[in-house]
Amino acid sequence: MKLLTFIENGLQQLGVKTNTGVVHIAKALQSVPAKGSVPTTVHQVIEGGVDAVSALQAYVDEALAAGGSFILNEEEITYGPCVTHPNKMICVGLNYRKHAEETNAPIPKFPILFNKFNNTLTGNGHDVPLPIKVTDKVDYEAELVIVIGKEAKYVAKENALDYVFGYCNVNDLSARDLQMRTHQWLLGKSCDGFSPLGPYLVTADEVGNPNDLSIRCIVNGEVRQSSNTSDMIFHCDEIVSYISQHMTLVPGDIILTGTPEGVVLGYPEDKQVYLKDGDVVTIEIEKLGSLTNRMVNEQA
Known part of the structure:
Protein backbone atom coordinates (compact mmCIF):
# COMPACT_ATOMS: atom_id res chain seq x y z
CA MET A 1 0.00 0.00 0.00
CA LYS A 2 1.15 3.53 -0.79
CA LEU A 3 0.07 6.07 1.83
CA LEU A 4 0.43 9.81 1.52
CA THR A 5 -0.46 12.98 3.35
CA PHE A 6 -1.92 15.99 1.57
CA ILE A 7 -2.94 19.44 2.73
CA GLU A 8 -6.56 20.59 2.41
CA ASN A 9 -7.79 23.85 3.94
CA GLY A 10 -4.69 23.94 6.10
CA LEU A 11 -5.23 20.44 7.51
CA GLN A 12 -3.26 17.27 6.89
CA GLN A 13 -5.35 14.53 5.33
CA LEU A 14 -4.67 10.84 4.70
CA GLY A 15 -4.66 9.60 1.13
CA VAL A 16 -4.12 6.20 -0.46
CA LYS A 17 -2.62 6.02 -3.94
CA THR A 18 -4.51 3.68 -6.27
CA ASN A 19 -4.56 3.02 -10.00
CA THR A 20 -7.53 5.37 -10.36
CA GLY A 21 -6.16 8.22 -8.26
CA VAL A 22 -5.71 9.19 -4.63
CA VAL A 23 -8.53 8.15 -2.31
CA HIS A 24 -9.33 10.97 0.13
CA ILE A 25 -10.10 8.81 3.17
CA ALA A 26 -11.96 11.40 5.26
CA LYS A 27 -14.15 12.44 2.33
CA ALA A 28 -14.79 8.85 1.31
CA LEU A 29 -16.04 8.03 4.81
CA GLN A 30 -18.65 10.77 4.48
CA SER A 31 -20.24 9.12 1.45
CA VAL A 32 -19.35 5.45 2.00
CA PRO A 33 -19.65 4.64 5.72
CA ALA A 34 -17.22 2.02 6.99
CA LYS A 35 -18.46 -1.23 8.49
CA GLY A 36 -15.68 -1.16 11.08
CA SER A 37 -12.88 1.07 12.33
CA VAL A 38 -10.81 2.75 9.62
CA PRO A 39 -7.68 4.83 10.34
CA THR A 40 -7.87 8.44 9.18
CA THR A 41 -4.27 9.61 9.73
CA VAL A 42 -0.99 8.15 8.60
CA HIS A 43 0.14 7.69 12.20
CA GLN A 44 -3.02 5.73 13.02
CA VAL A 45 -2.14 3.39 10.17
CA ILE A 46 1.48 3.04 11.34
CA GLU A 47 0.49 2.46 14.96
CA GLY A 48 -2.24 0.02 13.97
CA GLY A 49 0.16 -2.12 11.98
CA VAL A 50 -0.98 -5.03 9.83
CA ASP A 51 -4.58 -4.91 11.09
CA ALA A 52 -4.91 -1.21 10.28
CA VAL A 53 -3.42 -1.68 6.81
CA SER A 54 -5.81 -4.58 6.13
CA ALA A 55 -8.81 -2.58 7.34
CA LEU A 56 -7.80 0.43 5.27
CA GLN A 57 -7.22 -1.67 2.14
CA ALA A 58 -10.59 -3.38 2.51
CA TYR A 59 -12.29 -0.03 2.93
CA VAL A 60 -10.51 1.53 -0.06
CA ASP A 61 -11.62 -1.42 -2.22
CA GLU A 62 -15.20 -0.99 -1.01
CA ALA A 63 -15.16 2.77 -1.57
CA LEU A 64 -13.73 2.46 -5.07
CA ALA A 65 -16.43 -0.05 -5.96
CA ALA A 66 -19.09 2.37 -4.74
CA GLY A 67 -17.56 5.36 -6.51
CA GLY A 68 -17.78 8.99 -5.57
CA SER A 69 -16.13 12.40 -5.62
CA PHE A 70 -13.43 11.41 -3.16
CA ILE A 71 -10.89 10.30 -5.79
CA LEU A 72 -8.32 13.04 -6.32
CA ASN A 73 -6.01 13.78 -9.20
CA GLU A 74 -2.53 13.34 -7.77
CA GLU A 75 -1.16 16.19 -9.87
CA GLU A 76 -3.54 18.63 -8.16
CA ILE A 77 -2.91 17.81 -4.50
CA THR A 78 -0.57 19.64 -2.13
CA TYR A 79 1.60 17.06 -0.43
CA GLY A 80 2.63 17.00 3.18
CA PRO A 81 5.48 14.88 4.53
CA CYS A 82 4.39 11.25 4.29
CA VAL A 83 5.20 10.78 8.00
CA THR A 84 3.88 13.89 9.68
CA HIS A 85 5.27 13.93 13.24
CA PRO A 86 7.88 11.28 13.96
CA ASN A 87 8.84 10.98 17.60
CA LYS A 88 12.48 10.54 16.56
CA MET A 89 14.42 11.34 13.40
CA ILE A 90 17.65 9.33 13.53
CA CYS A 91 20.25 9.57 10.77
CA VAL A 92 23.14 7.32 9.80
CA GLY A 93 26.22 9.08 8.43
CA LEU A 94 28.81 7.72 5.99
CA ASN A 95 26.81 4.54 5.40
CA TYR A 96 27.66 3.90 1.75
CA ARG A 97 31.08 2.49 1.03
CA LYS A 98 31.72 4.55 -2.10
CA HIS A 99 30.47 7.73 -0.40
CA ALA A 100 32.95 7.24 2.44
CA GLU A 101 35.68 6.71 -0.14
CA GLU A 102 34.80 9.82 -2.16
CA THR A 103 35.01 12.00 0.97
CA ASN A 104 38.28 10.35 2.07
CA ALA A 105 36.65 9.18 5.29
CA PRO A 106 37.55 5.90 6.99
CA ILE A 107 34.97 3.12 6.79
CA PRO A 108 33.13 3.33 10.12
CA LYS A 109 33.25 0.36 12.49
CA PHE A 110 29.88 1.28 14.01
CA PRO A 111 26.95 3.25 12.57
CA ILE A 112 27.55 6.99 12.91
CA LEU A 113 24.33 8.39 14.37
CA PHE A 114 23.01 11.93 14.54
CA ASN A 115 19.54 13.44 14.54
CA LYS A 116 17.29 15.94 12.82
CA PHE A 117 14.06 17.57 14.01
CA ASN A 118 10.49 18.00 12.80
CA ASN A 119 11.20 21.56 11.60
CA THR A 120 13.13 19.99 8.72
CA LEU A 121 10.07 18.11 7.39
CA THR A 122 8.35 19.16 4.19
CA GLY A 123 6.54 17.42 1.37
CA ASN A 124 6.95 16.60 -2.27
CA GLY A 125 6.58 19.66 -4.50
CA HIS A 126 7.28 22.25 -1.82
CA ASP A 127 9.97 24.90 -2.15
CA VAL A 128 12.89 24.46 0.24
CA PRO A 129 14.36 27.69 1.65
CA LEU A 130 18.11 28.05 1.26
CA PRO A 131 19.26 29.88 4.44
CA ILE A 132 21.62 32.19 2.54
CA LYS A 133 22.26 34.38 5.60
CA VAL A 134 24.24 31.58 7.22
CA THR A 135 25.38 29.21 4.45
CA LEU A 173 19.85 18.34 2.74
CA SER A 174 23.08 19.40 4.40
CA ALA A 175 24.77 22.78 4.81
CA ARG A 176 28.34 21.53 4.61
CA ASP A 177 30.04 24.58 6.11
CA LEU A 178 27.72 24.50 9.12
CA GLN A 179 28.01 20.72 9.35
CA MET A 180 31.81 20.84 9.49
CA ARG A 181 32.05 23.88 11.77
CA THR A 182 32.27 21.59 14.81
CA HIS A 183 32.56 17.85 15.40
CA GLN A 184 28.79 17.69 15.82
CA TRP A 185 26.94 17.66 12.46
CA LEU A 186 23.53 18.73 13.80
CA LEU A 187 23.64 22.42 12.85
CA GLY A 188 24.21 21.75 9.16
CA LYS A 189 21.46 19.17 9.03
CA SER A 190 18.62 20.88 10.86
CA CYS A 191 17.74 24.04 8.94
CA ASP A 192 14.05 24.51 8.13
CA GLY A 193 12.81 22.27 5.33
CA PHE A 194 16.00 20.20 5.14
CA SER A 195 14.14 16.84 5.11
CA PRO A 196 11.67 16.66 2.22
CA LEU A 197 9.93 13.30 2.81
CA GLY A 198 7.79 11.29 0.41
CA PRO A 199 5.83 11.37 -1.76
CA TYR A 200 4.62 8.01 -0.43
CA LEU A 201 5.05 5.85 2.60
CA VAL A 202 5.18 2.38 1.05
CA THR A 203 4.45 -0.63 3.24
CA ALA A 204 7.28 -3.10 3.73
CA ASP A 205 5.47 -5.93 1.95
CA GLU A 206 5.49 -3.93 -1.31
CA VAL A 207 9.18 -3.08 -1.01
CA GLY A 208 10.69 -6.47 -0.23
CA ASN A 209 14.44 -6.39 0.39
CA PRO A 210 15.31 -2.77 1.30
CA ASN A 211 18.96 -3.41 0.46
CA ASP A 212 18.32 -4.17 -3.18
CA LEU A 213 16.85 -0.89 -4.45
CA SER A 214 18.22 1.49 -7.05
CA ILE A 215 18.64 5.04 -5.73
CA ARG A 216 19.22 8.28 -7.64
CA CYS A 217 19.45 12.03 -7.20
CA ILE A 218 18.76 14.28 -10.18
CA VAL A 219 19.55 18.01 -10.14
CA ASN A 220 18.08 20.14 -12.94
CA GLY A 221 17.73 17.02 -15.08
CA GLU A 222 21.30 15.82 -14.49
CA VAL A 223 21.85 12.54 -12.63
CA ARG A 224 24.23 13.30 -9.76
CA GLN A 225 23.85 10.14 -7.68
CA SER A 226 23.16 6.67 -9.05
CA SER A 227 23.68 3.66 -6.83
CA ASN A 228 21.95 0.80 -5.05
CA THR A 229 21.09 0.37 -1.39
CA SER A 230 23.17 -2.81 -1.45
CA ASP A 231 26.24 -0.53 -1.12
CA MET A 232 25.27 0.32 2.47
CA ILE A 233 27.99 -0.51 4.97
CA PHE A 234 25.37 -1.27 7.62
CA HIS A 235 22.23 -2.75 6.09
CA CYS A 236 18.73 -1.87 7.25
CA ASP A 237 18.31 -4.86 9.56
CA GLU A 238 21.63 -4.12 11.25
CA ILE A 239 20.76 -0.43 11.66
CA VAL A 240 17.41 -1.12 13.34
CA SER A 241 18.96 -3.73 15.61
CA TYR A 242 21.91 -1.51 16.54
CA ILE A 243 19.80 1.53 17.41
CA SER A 244 17.36 -0.60 19.41
CA GLN A 245 20.20 -1.73 21.67
CA HIS A 246 20.58 1.84 22.87
CA MET A 247 17.11 3.40 22.76
CA THR A 248 13.51 2.30 22.37
CA LEU A 249 12.17 2.82 18.86
CA VAL A 250 8.44 3.53 18.63
CA PRO A 251 5.92 3.48 15.78
CA GLY A 252 6.42 6.47 13.50
CA ASP A 253 10.11 6.93 14.25
CA ILE A 254 12.10 7.40 11.07
CA ILE A 255 15.68 6.39 10.31
CA LEU A 256 17.57 8.06 7.46
CA THR A 257 20.01 5.41 6.28
CA GLY A 258 22.77 7.41 4.57
CA THR A 259 23.55 8.56 1.06
CA PRO A 260 25.55 7.09 -1.82
CA GLU A 261 28.43 8.68 -3.71
CA GLY A 262 27.95 11.71 -5.94
CA VAL A 263 27.30 14.50 -3.45
CA VAL A 264 28.86 17.92 -4.03
CA LEU A 265 31.15 17.42 -1.02
CA GLY A 266 32.76 14.49 -2.82
CA TYR A 267 33.98 16.61 -5.75
CA PRO A 268 37.40 18.31 -5.80
CA GLU A 269 37.04 21.70 -4.11
CA ASP A 270 37.45 23.64 -7.36
CA LYS A 271 34.54 21.71 -8.90
CA GLN A 272 32.09 21.95 -6.00
CA VAL A 273 28.91 23.75 -7.08
CA TYR A 274 26.38 23.77 -4.27
CA LEU A 275 22.62 24.15 -4.61
CA LYS A 276 21.37 27.59 -5.56
CA ASP A 277 18.13 29.49 -6.02
CA GLY A 278 15.91 27.79 -8.62
CA ASP A 279 17.63 24.39 -8.60
CA VAL A 280 15.21 21.47 -8.81
CA VAL A 281 16.21 18.28 -7.00
CA THR A 282 14.55 14.89 -7.47
CA ILE A 283 15.16 11.83 -5.31
CA GLU A 284 14.16 8.50 -6.83
CA ILE A 285 14.26 5.14 -5.09
CA GLU A 286 12.98 1.99 -6.75
CA LYS A 287 9.36 1.19 -5.71
CA LEU A 288 9.06 4.44 -3.71
CA GLY A 289 8.31 7.02 -6.39
CA SER A 290 9.93 10.40 -7.04
CA LEU A 291 10.38 13.25 -4.56
CA THR A 292 10.92 16.67 -6.19
CA ASN A 293 11.61 20.04 -4.57
CA ARG A 294 12.81 23.42 -5.79
CA MET A 295 15.43 25.34 -3.85
CA VAL A 296 14.66 29.04 -3.27
CA ASN A 297 16.61 31.70 -1.43
CA GLU A 298 15.12 32.28 2.00
CA GLN A 299 13.36 35.61 2.27
CA ALA A 300 14.40 38.07 4.98
Missing part, protein backbone atom coordinates in the same frame (compact mmCIF):
# COMPACT_ATOMS: atom_id res chain seq x y z
CA ASP A 136 26.19 29.00 0.76
CA LYS A 137 27.07 25.29 0.73
CA VAL A 138 23.79 23.35 0.76
CA ASP A 139 24.24 19.82 -0.61
CA TYR A 140 21.73 17.16 -1.70
CA GLU A 141 21.64 13.62 -0.30
CA ALA A 142 19.34 10.91 -1.67
CA GLU A 143 18.43 8.52 1.13
CA LEU A 144 16.19 5.59 1.96
CA VAL A 145 14.09 6.09 5.10
CA ILE A 146 13.05 3.26 7.43
CA VAL A 147 9.72 3.88 9.19
CA ILE A 148 9.32 1.95 12.42
CA GLY A 149 6.01 0.15 12.92
CA LYS A 150 6.35 -1.57 16.30
CA GLU A 151 8.07 -0.73 19.58
CA ALA A 152 11.59 -2.11 19.36
CA LYS A 153 14.17 -2.58 22.12
CA TYR A 154 17.08 -5.04 22.09
CA VAL A 155 15.96 -6.45 18.75
CA ALA A 156 18.09 -9.10 17.07
CA LYS A 157 19.35 -8.39 13.57
CA GLU A 158 17.57 -11.52 12.32
CA ASN A 159 14.19 -10.14 13.41
CA ALA A 160 14.78 -6.41 12.95
CA LEU A 161 12.83 -5.94 9.73
CA ASP A 162 9.74 -7.36 11.45
CA TYR A 163 9.59 -4.03 13.30
CA VAL A 164 9.57 -1.94 10.12
CA PHE A 165 6.27 -0.55 8.85
CA GLY A 166 7.56 0.73 5.53
CA TYR A 167 9.95 2.93 3.61
CA CYS A 168 10.09 6.28 1.83
CA ASN A 169 12.42 8.76 0.11
CA VAL A 170 14.14 11.68 1.77
CA ASN A 171 16.50 14.41 0.65
CA ASP A 172 18.83 14.79 3.63
Whole structure:
Protein backbone atom coordinates (compact mmCIF):
# COMPACT_ATOMS: atom_id res chain seq x y z
CA MET A 1 0.00 0.00 0.00
CA LYS A 2 1.15 3.53 -0.79
CA LEU A 3 0.07 6.07 1.83
CA LEU A 4 0.43 9.81 1.52
CA THR A 5 -0.46 12.98 3.35
CA PHE A 6 -1.92 15.99 1.57
CA ILE A 7 -2.94 19.44 2.73
CA GLU A 8 -6.56 20.59 2.41
CA ASN A 9 -7.79 23.85 3.94
CA GLY A 10 -4.69 23.94 6.10
CA LEU A 11 -5.23 20.44 7.51
CA GLN A 12 -3.26 17.27 6.89
CA GLN A 13 -5.35 14.53 5.33
CA LEU A 14 -4.67 10.84 4.70
CA GLY A 15 -4.66 9.60 1.13
CA VAL A 16 -4.12 6.20 -0.46
CA LYS A 17 -2.62 6.02 -3.94
CA THR A 18 -4.51 3.68 -6.27
CA ASN A 19 -4.56 3.02 -10.00
CA THR A 20 -7.53 5.37 -10.36
CA GLY A 21 -6.16 8.22 -8.26
CA VAL A 22 -5.71 9.19 -4.63
CA VAL A 23 -8.53 8.15 -2.31
CA HIS A 24 -9.33 10.97 0.13
CA ILE A 25 -10.10 8.81 3.17
CA ALA A 26 -11.96 11.40 5.26
CA LYS A 27 -14.15 12.44 2.33
CA ALA A 28 -14.79 8.85 1.31
CA LEU A 29 -16.04 8.03 4.81
CA GLN A 30 -18.65 10.77 4.48
CA SER A 31 -20.24 9.12 1.45
CA VAL A 32 -19.35 5.45 2.00
CA PRO A 33 -19.65 4.64 5.72
CA ALA A 34 -17.22 2.02 6.99
CA LYS A 35 -18.46 -1.23 8.49
CA GLY A 36 -15.68 -1.16 11.08
CA SER A 37 -12.88 1.07 12.33
CA VAL A 38 -10.81 2.75 9.62
CA PRO A 39 -7.68 4.83 10.34
CA THR A 40 -7.87 8.44 9.18
CA THR A 41 -4.27 9.61 9.73
CA VAL A 42 -0.99 8.15 8.60
CA HIS A 43 0.14 7.69 12.20
CA GLN A 44 -3.02 5.73 13.02
CA VAL A 45 -2.14 3.39 10.17
CA ILE A 46 1.48 3.04 11.34
CA GLU A 47 0.49 2.46 14.96
CA GLY A 48 -2.24 0.02 13.97
CA GLY A 49 0.16 -2.12 11.98
CA VAL A 50 -0.98 -5.03 9.83
CA ASP A 51 -4.58 -4.91 11.09
CA ALA A 52 -4.91 -1.21 10.28
CA VAL A 53 -3.42 -1.68 6.81
CA SER A 54 -5.81 -4.58 6.13
CA ALA A 55 -8.81 -2.58 7.34
CA LEU A 56 -7.80 0.43 5.27
CA GLN A 57 -7.22 -1.67 2.14
CA ALA A 58 -10.59 -3.38 2.51
CA TYR A 59 -12.29 -0.03 2.93
CA VAL A 60 -10.51 1.53 -0.06
CA ASP A 61 -11.62 -1.42 -2.22
CA GLU A 62 -15.20 -0.99 -1.01
CA ALA A 63 -15.16 2.77 -1.57
CA LEU A 64 -13.73 2.46 -5.07
CA ALA A 65 -16.43 -0.05 -5.96
CA ALA A 66 -19.09 2.37 -4.74
CA GLY A 67 -17.56 5.36 -6.51
CA GLY A 68 -17.78 8.99 -5.57
CA SER A 69 -16.13 12.40 -5.62
CA PHE A 70 -13.43 11.41 -3.16
CA ILE A 71 -10.89 10.30 -5.79
CA LEU A 72 -8.32 13.04 -6.32
CA ASN A 73 -6.01 13.78 -9.20
CA GLU A 74 -2.53 13.34 -7.77
CA GLU A 75 -1.16 16.19 -9.87
CA GLU A 76 -3.54 18.63 -8.16
CA ILE A 77 -2.91 17.81 -4.50
CA THR A 78 -0.57 19.64 -2.13
CA TYR A 79 1.60 17.06 -0.43
CA GLY A 80 2.63 17.00 3.18
CA PRO A 81 5.48 14.88 4.53
CA CYS A 82 4.39 11.25 4.29
CA VAL A 83 5.20 10.78 8.00
CA THR A 84 3.88 13.89 9.68
CA HIS A 85 5.27 13.93 13.24
CA PRO A 86 7.88 11.28 13.96
CA ASN A 87 8.84 10.98 17.60
CA LYS A 88 12.48 10.54 16.56
CA MET A 89 14.42 11.34 13.40
CA ILE A 90 17.65 9.33 13.53
CA CYS A 91 20.25 9.57 10.77
CA VAL A 92 23.14 7.32 9.80
CA GLY A 93 26.22 9.08 8.43
CA LEU A 94 28.81 7.72 5.99
CA ASN A 95 26.81 4.54 5.40
CA TYR A 96 27.66 3.90 1.75
CA ARG A 97 31.08 2.49 1.03
CA LYS A 98 31.72 4.55 -2.10
CA HIS A 99 30.47 7.73 -0.40
CA ALA A 100 32.95 7.24 2.44
CA GLU A 101 35.68 6.71 -0.14
CA GLU A 102 34.80 9.82 -2.16
CA THR A 103 35.01 12.00 0.97
CA ASN A 104 38.28 10.35 2.07
CA ALA A 105 36.65 9.18 5.29
CA PRO A 106 37.55 5.90 6.99
CA ILE A 107 34.97 3.12 6.79
CA PRO A 108 33.13 3.33 10.12
CA LYS A 109 33.25 0.36 12.49
CA PHE A 110 29.88 1.28 14.01
CA PRO A 111 26.95 3.25 12.57
CA ILE A 112 27.55 6.99 12.91
CA LEU A 113 24.33 8.39 14.37
CA PHE A 114 23.01 11.93 14.54
CA ASN A 115 19.54 13.44 14.54
CA LYS A 116 17.29 15.94 12.82
CA PHE A 117 14.06 17.57 14.01
CA ASN A 118 10.49 18.00 12.80
CA ASN A 119 11.20 21.56 11.60
CA THR A 120 13.13 19.99 8.72
CA LEU A 121 10.07 18.11 7.39
CA THR A 122 8.35 19.16 4.19
CA GLY A 123 6.54 17.42 1.37
CA ASN A 124 6.95 16.60 -2.27
CA GLY A 125 6.58 19.66 -4.50
CA HIS A 126 7.28 22.25 -1.82
CA ASP A 127 9.97 24.90 -2.15
CA VAL A 128 12.89 24.46 0.24
CA PRO A 129 14.36 27.69 1.65
CA LEU A 130 18.11 28.05 1.26
CA PRO A 131 19.26 29.88 4.44
CA ILE A 132 21.62 32.19 2.54
CA LYS A 133 22.26 34.38 5.60
CA VAL A 134 24.24 31.58 7.22
CA THR A 135 25.38 29.21 4.45
CA ASP A 136 26.19 29.00 0.76
CA LYS A 137 27.07 25.29 0.73
CA VAL A 138 23.79 23.35 0.76
CA ASP A 139 24.24 19.82 -0.61
CA TYR A 140 21.73 17.16 -1.70
CA GLU A 141 21.64 13.62 -0.30
CA ALA A 142 19.34 10.91 -1.67
CA GLU A 143 18.43 8.52 1.13
CA LEU A 144 16.19 5.59 1.96
CA VAL A 145 14.09 6.09 5.10
CA ILE A 146 13.05 3.26 7.43
CA VAL A 147 9.72 3.88 9.19
CA ILE A 148 9.32 1.95 12.42
CA GLY A 149 6.01 0.15 12.92
CA LYS A 150 6.35 -1.57 16.30
CA GLU A 151 8.07 -0.73 19.58
CA ALA A 152 11.59 -2.11 19.36
CA LYS A 153 14.17 -2.58 22.12
CA TYR A 154 17.08 -5.04 22.09
CA VAL A 155 15.96 -6.45 18.75
CA ALA A 156 18.09 -9.10 17.07
CA LYS A 157 19.35 -8.39 13.57
CA GLU A 158 17.57 -11.52 12.32
CA ASN A 159 14.19 -10.14 13.41
CA ALA A 160 14.78 -6.41 12.95
CA LEU A 161 12.83 -5.94 9.73
CA ASP A 162 9.74 -7.36 11.45
CA TYR A 163 9.59 -4.03 13.30
CA VAL A 164 9.57 -1.94 10.12
CA PHE A 165 6.27 -0.55 8.85
CA GLY A 166 7.56 0.73 5.53
CA TYR A 167 9.95 2.93 3.61
CA CYS A 168 10.09 6.28 1.83
CA ASN A 169 12.42 8.76 0.11
CA VAL A 170 14.14 11.68 1.77
CA ASN A 171 16.50 14.41 0.65
CA ASP A 172 18.83 14.79 3.63
CA LEU A 173 19.85 18.34 2.74
CA SER A 174 23.08 19.40 4.40
CA ALA A 175 24.77 22.78 4.81
CA ARG A 176 28.34 21.53 4.61
CA ASP A 177 30.04 24.58 6.11
CA LEU A 178 27.72 24.50 9.12
CA GLN A 179 28.01 20.72 9.35
CA MET A 180 31.81 20.84 9.49
CA ARG A 181 32.05 23.88 11.77
CA THR A 182 32.27 21.59 14.81
CA HIS A 183 32.56 17.85 15.40
CA GLN A 184 28.79 17.69 15.82
CA TRP A 185 26.94 17.66 12.46
CA LEU A 186 23.53 18.73 13.80
CA LEU A 187 23.64 22.42 12.85
CA GLY A 188 24.21 21.75 9.16
CA LYS A 189 21.46 19.17 9.03
CA SER A 190 18.62 20.88 10.86
CA CYS A 191 17.74 24.04 8.94
CA ASP A 192 14.05 24.51 8.13
CA GLY A 193 12.81 22.27 5.33
CA PHE A 194 16.00 20.20 5.14
CA SER A 195 14.14 16.84 5.11
CA PRO A 196 11.67 16.66 2.22
CA LEU A 197 9.93 13.30 2.81
CA GLY A 198 7.79 11.29 0.41
CA PRO A 199 5.83 11.37 -1.76
CA TYR A 200 4.62 8.01 -0.43
CA LEU A 201 5.05 5.85 2.60
CA VAL A 202 5.18 2.38 1.05
CA THR A 203 4.45 -0.63 3.24
CA ALA A 204 7.28 -3.10 3.73
CA ASP A 205 5.47 -5.93 1.95
CA GLU A 206 5.49 -3.93 -1.31
CA VAL A 207 9.18 -3.08 -1.01
CA GLY A 208 10.69 -6.47 -0.23
CA ASN A 209 14.44 -6.39 0.39
CA PRO A 210 15.31 -2.77 1.30
CA ASN A 211 18.96 -3.41 0.46
CA ASP A 212 18.32 -4.17 -3.18
CA LEU A 213 16.85 -0.89 -4.45
CA SER A 214 18.22 1.49 -7.05
CA ILE A 215 18.64 5.04 -5.73
CA ARG A 216 19.22 8.28 -7.64
CA CYS A 217 19.45 12.03 -7.20
CA ILE A 218 18.76 14.28 -10.18
CA VAL A 219 19.55 18.01 -10.14
CA ASN A 220 18.08 20.14 -12.94
CA GLY A 221 17.73 17.02 -15.08
CA GLU A 222 21.30 15.82 -14.49
CA VAL A 223 21.85 12.54 -12.63
CA ARG A 224 24.23 13.30 -9.76
CA GLN A 225 23.85 10.14 -7.68
CA SER A 226 23.16 6.67 -9.05
CA SER A 227 23.68 3.66 -6.83
CA ASN A 228 21.95 0.80 -5.05
CA THR A 229 21.09 0.37 -1.39
CA SER A 230 23.17 -2.81 -1.45
CA ASP A 231 26.24 -0.53 -1.12
CA MET A 232 25.27 0.32 2.47
CA ILE A 233 27.99 -0.51 4.97
CA PHE A 234 25.37 -1.27 7.62
CA HIS A 235 22.23 -2.75 6.09
CA CYS A 236 18.73 -1.87 7.25
CA ASP A 237 18.31 -4.86 9.56
CA GLU A 238 21.63 -4.12 11.25
CA ILE A 239 20.76 -0.43 11.66
CA VAL A 240 17.41 -1.12 13.34
CA SER A 241 18.96 -3.73 15.61
CA TYR A 242 21.91 -1.51 16.54
CA ILE A 243 19.80 1.53 17.41
CA SER A 244 17.36 -0.60 19.41
CA GLN A 245 20.20 -1.73 21.67
CA HIS A 246 20.58 1.84 22.87
CA MET A 247 17.11 3.40 22.76
CA THR A 248 13.51 2.30 22.37
CA LEU A 249 12.17 2.82 18.86
CA VAL A 250 8.44 3.53 18.63
CA PRO A 251 5.92 3.48 15.78
CA GLY A 252 6.42 6.47 13.50
CA ASP A 253 10.11 6.93 14.25
CA ILE A 254 12.10 7.40 11.07
CA ILE A 255 15.68 6.39 10.31
CA LEU A 256 17.57 8.06 7.46
CA THR A 257 20.01 5.41 6.28
CA GLY A 258 22.77 7.41 4.57
CA THR A 259 23.55 8.56 1.06
CA PRO A 260 25.55 7.09 -1.82
CA GLU A 261 28.43 8.68 -3.71
CA GLY A 262 27.95 11.71 -5.94
CA VAL A 263 27.30 14.50 -3.45
CA VAL A 264 28.86 17.92 -4.03
CA LEU A 265 31.15 17.42 -1.02
CA GLY A 266 32.76 14.49 -2.82
CA TYR A 267 33.98 16.61 -5.75
CA PRO A 268 37.40 18.31 -5.80
CA GLU A 269 37.04 21.70 -4.11
CA ASP A 270 37.45 23.64 -7.36
CA LYS A 271 34.54 21.71 -8.90
CA GLN A 272 32.09 21.95 -6.00
CA VAL A 273 28.91 23.75 -7.08
CA TYR A 274 26.38 23.77 -4.27
CA LEU A 275 22.62 24.15 -4.61
CA LYS A 276 21.37 27.59 -5.56
CA ASP A 277 18.13 29.49 -6.02
CA GLY A 278 15.91 27.79 -8.62
CA ASP A 279 17.63 24.39 -8.60
CA VAL A 280 15.21 21.47 -8.81
CA VAL A 281 16.21 18.28 -7.00
CA THR A 282 14.55 14.89 -7.47
CA ILE A 283 15.16 11.83 -5.31
CA GLU A 284 14.16 8.50 -6.83
CA ILE A 285 14.26 5.14 -5.09
CA GLU A 286 12.98 1.99 -6.75
CA LYS A 287 9.36 1.19 -5.71
CA LEU A 288 9.06 4.44 -3.71
CA GLY A 289 8.31 7.02 -6.39
CA SER A 290 9.93 10.40 -7.04
CA LEU A 291 10.38 13.25 -4.56
CA THR A 292 10.92 16.67 -6.19
CA ASN A 293 11.61 20.04 -4.57
CA ARG A 294 12.81 23.42 -5.79
CA MET A 295 15.43 25.34 -3.85
CA VAL A 296 14.66 29.04 -3.27
CA ASN A 297 16.61 31.70 -1.43
CA GLU A 298 15.12 32.28 2.00
CA GLN A 299 13.36 35.61 2.27
CA ALA A 300 14.40 38.07 4.98
